[in-house]
Amino acid sequence: MKNAFYAIFDRLYSFFGPQHWWPADSPFEVTVGAILTQNTNWSNVEKAINNLKKRNLLSADKLHRLSKERLASLIVPVGYYNIKAKRLKEFLGFLLKGYQGNIKKMSLMDTLLLRQQLLAVNGIGPETADSILLYALNKPIFVVDAYTKRILLRHRLIKENDDYVQIQNLFMQNLKPEVKLFNEYHALLVRLGKEICLKNRTKCDVCPLNSLKNN
C-alpha cells in the first residue's frame, strides 16, 4: 500500500503527464533561471534569459564581467531587477571563486555540504538552493514552494505554520530519493497550482486530487 504522497503523485502524473522540467539548455541556465524566477512569473524569466542569450552572455565569465547596472538593464522583465542583478553577481562570485565557474565541479561536492554553501550566498534561500541542486545538479533534494505549501495545507498534510524544512522532510521521508520522481513531483505541484487552484479558486471539484482522502 502506497502512502498519500505517492497517491498524490500518481493522480497528478496521470492527469497532467510529464512536465519536462527544468526548461533550459544547460545546468548554468537552470541556475540563472532559479535566481531570476524568485517570486516572479516564469514567462518574465524567459524574456530576461533571451536577452542574455541573444547577446551571447549566458556564461559565468561573461555575466561576471558585466557591470551590475548593465546586468540589471538586461533582466528588467523579471521584476526586482536591481536586487536580482546583485544576487546573480553574488552567485557568480561564489561559482567562480569556489568552482572556477564550472557547474560540473560543483556537482562533485557532497550534496548537503553544497546546500549549506549555496545558502550562505546572499540572495540564495532554501527554494533557490534546492532548485539548483535538483534541476541543475540532479541531486535528490525535494523543492518546496508556495504552491506546494498551499496544496498540502488544503489536504491537511501540513499545518499552517510548518516551515520549509518540515515540509521538505515530509516528502523526503515518504518518497524514495529519486531525482526523476522529485523533479516531476515538484513540477506537477506547480502545474496543479497554476492551472487549477489559482484559476478556479474555491472550485475544487475540477481538481484531480479531489477524491483522495483527507481533502
Place this chain on the structure above:
DNA sequence: GACCAGGCACATC
C-alpha cells in the same frame, strides 16, 4: 485596477 507570481534579506519590536 486589483491581485498574483516557481523568494529573500533586513529592520524592528
Place this chain on the structure above:
DNA sequence: GATGTGCATGGT
C-alpha cells in the same frame, strides 16, 4: 523569534 516591509515587471 515572529512579524512586517522593500524589491518591480507582466499576465489575468
